Amino acid sequence: MSNKYIFPEGFWWGSATSATQIEGAAHEGGKGENIWDHWYQQEPDRFFENIGPETTSDFYHRYKEDIQLMKEIGHNTFRMSISWSRLIPGGRGEVNQQAVDFYNHVIDELIANDIDPFINLFHFDMPLELQNEGGWESREVVKAYQHYAKIAFELFGDRVKKWFTFNEPIVPVEGGYLYDFHYPNVVDGKRAAQVAYNTMVAHAKAVAAFRECNMKDGKIGIILNLTPSYPRSQHPADLKASRIADLFFNRSFLDPAVLGEYPEELIQILQEYDQLPITENGDKELLKAGKVDILGVNYYQPRRVKAKDHLPNTEGPFMPEWFFDLYEMPGRKMNPYRGWEIYEKGIYDIMINLKENYGNIESFISENGMGVQNEERFAENGEIQDDYRIDFIREHLKWLHKAIEEGCNAKGYHLWTFMDNWSWMNAYKNRYGFISVDLHTQKRTLKKSAYWIKEVSENNGF
Helix, strand or coil: CCCCCECCCCCEEEEECCHHHHCCCCCCCCCCCEHHHHHHHHCHHHCHHHCCCCCCCCHHHHHHHHHHHHHHCCCCEEEEECCHHHHCCCCCCCCCHHHHHHHHHHHHHHHHCCCEEEEECCCCCCEHHHHHCCHHHCHHHHHHHHHHHHHHHHHHCCCCCEEEEEECCHHHHHHHHCCCCCCCCCCCHHHHHHHHHHHHHHHHHHHHHHHHHCCCCCEEEEEEECCCEEECCCCHHHHHHHHHHHHHHHHHHHHHHHHCCCCHHHHHHHHHCCCCCCCCCCHHHHHHHCCCCEEEEECCCCEEEECCCCCCCCCCCCCHHHCCEECCCCCCCEECCCCEECCCHHHHHHHHHHHHHCCCCCEEEEECCCCEECHHHHEECCEECCHHHHHHHHHHHHHHHHHHHCCCCEEEEEEECCECCCCHHHCCCEECCCEEECCCCCCEEECHHHHHHHHHHHHCEC
């Protein structure tokens, strides 16, 4: 059988994860508390089946075994994050030598197995002490983050060549300051805007620190969940709704990260409703200089929007939804196990947008994946027959391949995730991994998709 979809030489095949979601050892190895450890202690009932981040998938103790499995299924790259509260408990001050040892061991083990480590510095896991100072609302916390980034570059930059400042920086804004699904559970549009803005200032400061380290062959980027906003129709009101949704949820981070400045229309909307963040002198130049070398793109499902059916309740807190309503397209294809739409062409539309409007920046799919609840119902002879996941990946890869053929600068594909991991408030409700994890025994078992991706990686296509 001939392979129809061959990817460029050196294509990055791998997966992505984050510290809080897989490490476990939440109170071991000198680690400080982060907001997840704290929130779980405060309100365990808000987490699916009351499962918190203490143990998760125990990567802290099992990384050698896990990296062997990565190698076995054909990974040549792997994205992980450093836990700020593990490396620098409290977020400032002494570096934790046990954490340095752990991350060194992981990085060295990956490299020894021909897997290139991609390291992300912040994945939703603010050290608790810094959150108590205001988190990203505080410019002092921004300074502390720059210092943390610099330490990470100095400690690991001799071996790690792909660095990322943030993963999905809009999610702490949405979750923590608009829609109440992350700690500190604030609902306040103006504070949300401040958090979003200061996060980009922190990003730019980390980029500045990276440039000072003068890592000859290193690259620094950011990972954004770019969800295309599709209008219900070509009616001007629907088009406007989709444009504004895109401003809030995509361009609020994409434009400053890649172009070095904010979209004028977004600034105008925030100004009109008195939601503009406080800025400081020199920020504009800092953001301009903080443009990324590489962009990670997370894509799961499209956002479909329409003009509003009713006037917004402007008495309540300012919300992006004042400008659009979400729209459920009739006949859309669904993931019946998770309730999300599946729209594979979205991956192509994102890439074409980056090519046409963002200088065809070097990019890769840094997350894409399919969550399924009670996945053990698909087990046969102890192996989960996740053909639905294979189909999901294959169909997205076909559209990614088409984008590459049309000149898009896409360098790789990482699945979310390597092995089933803890997913914030949802804990282990939806399983995403190539590899299943038994929470009682921590036993790892390859799913059918793991064998499939191994073949894809070995053939550099399918």
